[in-house]
Amino acid sequence: MIGMNQQNMNGINKYILLKNIIINEPISRIELSHLTGLSKMTVTGLIKEYMDAGIVQECGMADSTGGRRRTYLQVAPESLLTLGIHVGRDNLNVGIINLKGQIIQSESMELSAMENNDIFLKGLFLLCDRLMQTRYREKVWGIGISCAGPLLVKDGVILNPPDFNNIRNLPIVSCLEERYDLPAYLQNDICVAALAEVYFGNRNQYDDFIYVGISAGIGGGVIMNGKLYTGFSGLAGIMGHTIVEKDGILCECGQRGCLEMYSSTRAVVKWARENGAGKDLTWMELLVRASSGDEVCMKAVERMTGYLEVAFANMANAYDTQCFIIGGDLHIYQEKIVKRLEEKLRSKSFSWGQERNIHVESSSFIGSASFIGTVALVLENNSEV
Numbered sequence: 325m326i327g328m329n330q331q332n333m334n335g336i337n338k339y340i341l342l343k344n345i346i347i348n349e350p351i352s353r354i355e356l357s358h359l360t361g362l363s364k365m366t367v368t369g370l371i372k373e374y375m376d377a378g379i380v381q382e383c384g385m386a387d388s389t390g391g392r393r394r395t396y397l398q399v400a401p402e403s404l405l406t407l408g409i410h411v412g413r414d415n416l417n418v419g420i421i422n423l424k425g426q427i428i429q430s431e432s433m434e435l436s437a438m439e440n441n442d443i444f445l446k447g448l449f450l451l452c453d454r455l456m457q458t459r460y461r462e463k464v465w466g467i468g469i470s471c472a473g474p475l476l477v478k479d480g481v482i483l484n485p486p487d488f489n490n491i492r493n494l495p496i497v498s499c500l501e502e503r504y505d506l507p508a509y510l511q512n513d514i515c516v517a518a519l520a521e522v523y524f525g526n527r528n529q530y531d532d533f534i535y536v537g538i539s540a541g542i543g544g545g546v547i548m549n550g551k552l553y554t555g556f557s558g559l560a561g562i563m564g565h566t567i568v569e570k571d572g573i574l575c576e577c578g579q580r581g582c583l584e585m586y587s588s589t590r591a592v593v594k595w596a597r598e599n600g601a602g603k604d605l606t607w608m609e610l611l612v613r614a615s616s617g618d619e620v621c622m623k624a625v626e627r628m629t630g631y632l633e634v635a636f637a638n639m640a641n642a643y644d645t646q647c648f649i650i651g652g653d654l655h656i657y658q659e660k661i662v663k664r665l666e667e668k669l670r671s672k673s674f675s676w677g678q679e680r681n682i683h684v685e686s687s688s689f690i691g692s693a694s695f696i697g698t699v700a701l702v703l704e705n706n707s708e709v
């Protein structure tokens with residue numbers, strides 16, 4: 325029993341070291357000891373194990389204070405590879421991704437309106453087989469899957485996401501584990517994007533932040549102390565269904581007045597169409613017209629931002645977060661909306677006289693966070709590290 329606990333502790337300690345090396349490399353053993361609170365001796369011992377396994381390597385660098393050269397550590401990016409899978413509404417991406425979040429090889433296919441569990445799995449296996457027949461196979465140590473909710477994360481099941489054709493109750497984790505004999509992990513795509521920001525984004529100065537994806541739906545991924553916080557039933561940060569209008573528009577979740585009914589791209593387009601912007605208006609057209617002064621389209625963006633302000637203020641107060649990172653489909657309005665939300669949050673949120681400089685920033689990635697974040701998902705879960 326003692327032996328087992330010891331092994332578990334080592335597993336956790338080693339994982340914390342690897343995570344800190346990936347995020348902060350190049351980094352010295354002493355810095356790792358300061359960052360993790362582990363003794364220098366423990367760090368040295370565990371690093372030796374990683375080096376023997378070829379996962380971590382030394383790189384000499386001049387000391388910044390101008391003294392002698394010090395030995396720093398970095399990961400060997402190709403030593404552990406992830407088979408990353410991102411299931412989007414309209415397409416499927418599969419790739420071999422290294423420890424630095426770089427996609428080595430990838431395949432994708434469109435998901436058709438005909439999709440059901442069987443057709444989907446056939447397509448998924450076809451793409452995965454192609455990648456797993458390459459020379460990278462032997463270094464693949466886990467499978468990370470990101471998918472729009474609702475999911476049953478702990479059972480590895482995709483339930484029945486809206487607009488997902490006929491994909492229902494699909495036990496994607498067990499299907500993949502069986503076929504490839506590797507551990508697989510499933511998580512909501514927005515949470516995976518949040519993990520991508522922790523490991524590979526240039527925002528890692530924040531230990532506490534909420535990643536918000538604004539597109540046809542709205543999702544939030546909560547990071548606390550550098551780790552994903554998913555709550556009691558996996559629904560923490562489900563921002564699209566926070567209520568911004570009492571007795572408001574009925575949402576498909578059963579509540580009234582959800583943020584998604586006011587600030588998702590779909591809801592904004594719907595409102596603009598109903599208010600005279602033309603029945604064929606698309607989201608991109610709406611943005612372009614708003615930026616060139618079209619009154620209805622400007623109002624639509626204004627209305628959207630107003631509701632986002634309410635939801636952001638509520639989330640800021642509920643989680644006492646340092647920063648919001650925004651990804652999704654805001655395109656040409658991205659920077660404008662980011663700036664506006666930051667201004668409003670700083671002027672409005674509850675602070676009881678304290679300085680509370682909440683930041684709002686754009687995602688470090690364009691579109692790929694939910695895909696490359698699958699590497700972080702495997703790292704956070706695979707205890708073999």
Ligand SMILES: [Zn+2]
Nearest residue numbers: 565575577582
């Ligand atoms: Zn709802």
